[in-house]
Amino acid sequence: MLIAANNPRISVRKIITEKDLLQVEWADGYRSQFHYLWLRDNCPSVPRINGQRNVDPLIFAAEPYPKKVCINQEKKIAIVWANDGHVSKFEPVWLRKHDYSNGTQAKWQPKLWGSEKVSSLAKADYSDILQDEAKLRNWLLSLRDDGIAVLENVPIEPDTVLEVAAHLGSLRETYWGKITNVKSVNNPVSPSFTNLTILPHTDLTYFDDPAAYLLLHYLQISNTGGEVTIVDGFKIAEVLRQEAPEKFKLLSSLPVKFRVQFTDADLSAEGEIIRLDCLGKVKSIRFSCRSIQPFNFPSEAIKPYYEAYCTFAQMCNSDEYIMRVKVNSGDLLILDNHRVLHGRTEYSGERWVQIACIERTELLSRLSVLSR
Amino acid sequence: MLIAANNPRISVRKIITEKDLLQVEWADGYRSQFHYLWLRDNCPSVPRINGQRNVDPLIFAAEPYPKKVCINQEKKIAIVWANDGHVSKFEPVWLRKHDYSNGTQAKWQPKLWGSEKVSSLAKADYSDILQDEAKLRNWLLSLRDDGIAVLENVPIEPDTVLEVAAHLGSLRETYWGKITNVKSVNNPVSPSFTNLTILPHTDLTYFDDPAAYLLLHYLQISNTGGEVTIVDGFKIAEVLRQEAPEKFKLLSSLPVKFRVQFTDADLSAEGEIIRLDCLGKVKSIRFSCRSIQPFNFPSEAIKPYYEAYCTFAQMCNSDEYIMRVKVNSGDLLILDNHRVLHGRTEYSGERWVQIACIERTELLSRLSVLSR
Numbered sequence: 001m002l003i004a005a006n007n008p009r010i011s012v013r014k015i016i017t018e019k020d021l022l023q024v025e026w027a028d029g030y031r032s033q034f035h036y037l038w039l040r041d042n043c044p045s046v047p048r049i050n051g052q053r054n055v056d057p058l059i060f061a062a063e064p065y066p067k068k069v070c071i072n073q074e075k076k077i078a079i080v081w082a083n084d085g086h087v088s089k090f091e092p093v094w095l096r097k098h099d100y101s102n103g104t105q106a107k108w109q110p111k112l113w114g115s116e117k118v119s120s121l122a123k124a125d126y127s128d129i130l131q132d133e134a135k136l137r138n139w140l141l142s143l144r145d146d147g148i149a150v151l152e153n154v155p156i157e158p159d160t161v162l163e164v165a166a167h168l169g170s171l172r173e174t175y176w177g178k179i180t181n182v183k184s185v186n187n188p189v190s191p192s193f194t195n196l197t198i199l200p201h202t203d204l205t206y207f208d209d210p211a212a213y214l215l216l217h218y219l220q221i222s223n224t225g226g227e228v229t230i231v232d233g234f235k236i237a238e239v240l241r242q243e244a245p246e247k248f249k250l251l252s253s254l255p256v257k258f259r260v261q262f263t264d265a266d267l268s269a270e271g272e273i274i275r276l277d278c279l280g281k282v283k284s285i286r287f288s289c290r291s292i293q294p295f296n297f298p299s300e301a302i303k304p305y306y307e308a309y310c311t312f313a314q315m316c317n318s319d320e321y322i323m324r325v326k327v328n329s330g331d332l333l334i335l336d337n338h339r340v341l342h343g344r345t346e347y348s349g350e351r352w353v354q355i356a357c358i359e360r361t362e363l364l365s366r367l368s369v370l371s372r
Numbered sequence: 373m374l375i376a377a378n379n380p381r382i383s384v385r386k387i388i389t390e391k392d393l394l395q396v397e398w399a400d401g402y403r404s405q406f407h408y409l410w411l412r413d414n415c416p417s418v419p420r421i422n423g424q425r426n427v428d429p430l431i432f433a434a435e436p437y438p439k440k441v442c443i444n445q446e447k448k449i450a451i452v453w454a455n456d457g458h459v460s461k462f463e464p465v466w467l468r469k470h471d472y473s474n475g476t477q478a479k480w481q482p483k484l485w486g487s488e489k490v491s492s493l494a495k496a497d498y499s500d501i502l503q504d505e506a507k508l509r510n511w512l513l514s515l516r517d518d519g520i521a522v523l524e525n526v527p528i529e530p531d532t533v534l535e536v537a538a539h540l541g542s543l544r545e546t547y548w549g550k551i552t553n554v555k556s557v558n559n560p561v562s563p564s565f566t567n568l569t570i571l572p573h574t575d576l577t578y579f580d581d582p583a584a585y586l587l588l589h590y591l592q593i594s595n596t597g598g599e600v601t602i603v604d605g606f607k608i609a610e611v612l613r614q615e616a617p618e619k620f621k622l623l624s625s626l627p628v629k630f631r632v633q634f635t636d637a638d639l640s641a642e643g644e645i646i647r648l649d650c651l652g653k654v655k656s657i658r659f660s661c662r663s664i665q666p667f668n669f670p671s672e673a674i675k676p677y678y679e680a681y682c683t684f685a686q687m688c689n690s691d692e693y694i695m696r697v698k699v700n701s702g703d704l705l706i707l708d709n710h711r712v713l714h715g716r717t718e719y720s721g722e723r724w725v726q727i728a729c730i731e732r733t734e735l736l737s738r739l740s741v742l743s744r
Contacts (some may be wrong), residue, residue, distance in 0.1 A: 010495050020675060021685075033671060035671075035674045035675060035678075037674065037678045038666065038667060038674055038676060040676075041666075041667075041678070042666045049563055050562060050632055050633055051631055051632050051633040051663070052562050052632050052633050052662040052663050053563075053661075053662060054563040054566075054568055054569075054570065054662055055661055055662075056571060056661070056685070056689075057661050057681060057682055057685040070563045075661070076719075082664065083436055086621045098666045098668070099676070100666075100667065100668045100669060100670075100671060101671045103670075105668050107415065118620055133457075165477040167694065170545060170547065171545070172545075173542060173543070173545065174542075175542065175543075175737075176732075177478060188421055188423050189421065189422055190421055190422060191421055191424055191425075194426075196426055197426075199425065199428060207731070207733045208584065208731065208732040208733045209581040209731060209732070210493070210582065212581070244518055253650045253651075254648065254650070255651065258420055259423055260423050260424050261422055262425040262644065264738045264741065265734075265741060266737050266740035266741055267733050267734075267735075267737050269732075269733055269734075272650050275650070276650070277626065278625045278626070278627055278648070279625075279627065279649070289425075289427055289428070289429050290424040290425060290426055290427075291423070291424050292471075293414075294410065294413075294414045295410060295472065295579065296470070296472045297403060297472060298472075298475075298715055299473045300408075302407045302410055302472070303392060303407060303409060306409045306410075306413070309429060310429055313428070313429040317428075324499065343422050344547055359579070359580065359581060360580040360581070360641075361578065361579045361580045361581075361639050361640070362547065362637075362639075362640055364640075365547075365638050365639050365640075368638035368640075369637060372638075
């Protein structure tokens with residue numbers, strides 16, 4: 001629902017005080033209900049600094065009740081509170097926007113996809129993204145909703161990924177530094193630094209808080225192989241929830257450990273492969289058969305868990321869900337690392353990818369500021 | 373249970389092959405059971421790079437079964453697999469350490485505390501922490517278990533907090549930069565930058581992933597007021613779970629939004645005040661009555677949620693749970709920001725605190741490497 005301050009439908013037709021709440025009838029016939037507690041808590045008179053208020057929630061220990069409610073000369077809803085005589089004046093448009101009484105406000109939903117997505121990936125040009133805010137905004141919207149977007153014609157200059165990261169959010173440094181240079185090397189410190197196939201996985205699984213967005217800048221592409229494989233982990237989770245609810249339950253209710261050990265570090269974290277939020281919605285995917293540790297479950301869960309784990313891995317490798325993305329030197333892939341798994345096929349020759357990370361809140365803040 | 377490689381009790385007395393699993397009887401009479409699936413998955417012959425293996429979990433689609441099991445000349449348990457003739461050789465000490473069959477391995481538990489903790493805070497000296505690894509390790513163990521530790525005699529030099537952070541882990545930069553300078557200023561961008569009372573809260577609530585550890589370096593202490601208030605949020609959550617389970621349930625099952633808006637940023641995130649992990653254990657606390665947004669719950673939850681929210685806030689301000697820590701210039705407090713709330717009383721005069729952040733995995737890695 002679009003709510004504009006000058007929308008005549010948002011004017012208040014009638015207000016009715018009930019026991020615990022105020023009923024508001026709007027000019028368009030819509031009705032809202034606001035608890036006195038909620039109204040007192042959100043009184044606009046409380047001084048705010050950049051949206052932050054310094055308020056003690058204990059003031060609500062005594063339940064607020066209105067002595068008088070009216071629509072004042074400014075067409076605001078004015079409430080005189082019985083407890084302390086304080087007056088709260090609400091903008092109708094603000095109340096309508098924050099109405100929780102007719103079902104809570106719609107939440108963002110990811111757009112799930114399978115292998116067919118490869119033909120409709122959101123692509124943008126590097127120079128457009130730097131110069132054109134409307135194009136940047138649309139590209140970021142796709143990234144938010146699909147969990148993936150492509151940037152083309154990025155200069156094939158080392159460390160350009162840092163410049164792109166700085167344009168989109170704040171860099172998140174990890175154990176690997178500001179940039180991870182993924183190449184095939186002698187004495188690799190991880191299977192990533194070989195030329196072998198890497199199955200689809202999320203990165204930094206062995207961190208308590210894996211970075212949310214990965215920027216993969218392809219500086220050099222191998223002649224043969226090295227194809228990029230990409231899977232929507234949220235899609236797989238939702239298919240499992242529908243088709244194999246017991247497997248979904250196991251993967252979302254037993255934590256597994258991920259770990260990698262170096263001379264100077266011992267990085268480990270525990271988490272479910274499918275993490276749910278408190279409302280049961282899929283919040284994130286944590287999956288890497290490279291860093292996963294021996295399962296430490298109640299004995300009776302071992303066999304069924306392996307079945308669920310193998311099904312998940314199988315789906316991550318199935319033609320139905322896997323996108324095979326053809327990248328060129330100068331492409332930059334950006335991925336939601338809490339959702340989208342990435343891998344590559346075996347390759348020969350030289351290949352060089354630079355990876356940097358940014359966090360979700362900073363990237364969504366960029367999108368929000370562009371949308372003001 | 374301490375397991376040493378040379379412990380004679382860890383030698384294997386008997387092995388019995390059952391339908392799905394191998395039963396191991398140890399010299400000390402203890403019995404363990406290991407599923408063939410689990411054994412095949414954790415076969416030590418799989419090449420590893422720093423603990424990471426590049427293995428396809430699909431190999432377990434066909435269920436492994438042993439053709440032969442024996443204790444070989446090296447006193448390892450050797451299994452010849454019927455499926456493919458592959459041989460897996462297990463070190464008994466490794467198996468005993470990873471035994472999941474007699475109840476899963478004990479997990480770390482926080483040590484909960486109330487206001488009495490103030491007399492037994494883990495304190496260490498700045499120069500000791502830099503030079504003495506045993507002292508650093510003990511101090512970090514207390515920090516991990518209590519969620520708070522104090523460093524004394526830190527040089528009263530701006531930016532020393534960065535040096536301490538680098539010694540303990542990797543710096544986590546945020547919107548606020550590498551360091552947040554908390555002072556009372558004209559035109560504050562947040563209530564923090566006033567001289568007013570700030571109620572106990574966790575920091576960066578409006579980030580999807582608030583930083584895990586906060587380092588607060590007190591460069592200048594006000595003459596009057598500015599006392600530091602500290603609360604163990606895990607303790608409050610557990611008391612609520614016992615004494616007011618309905619309130620605990622509401623605070624852990626309804627997400628609330630936190631937000632702060634600036635000219636160049638719009639930072640917001642949703643989360644429960646008490647976040648549980650998939651096993652129902654308290655994972656983190658997210659609480660700030662400054663950045664919390666109007667509740668957007670099903671209408672019937674509004675009143676009971678306010679009751680739960682006020683009880684939580686009341687407990688965070690009660691003499692039973694609140695520690696009032698007397699800090700001096702040159703003190704540095706380190707806090708687990710996913711657990712411990714901090715605040716301050718009103719003050720007059722000049723006061724200057726520099727705050728930096730590090731993440732959990734990097735800090736625990738430091739502890740783990742020191743414990744090798």
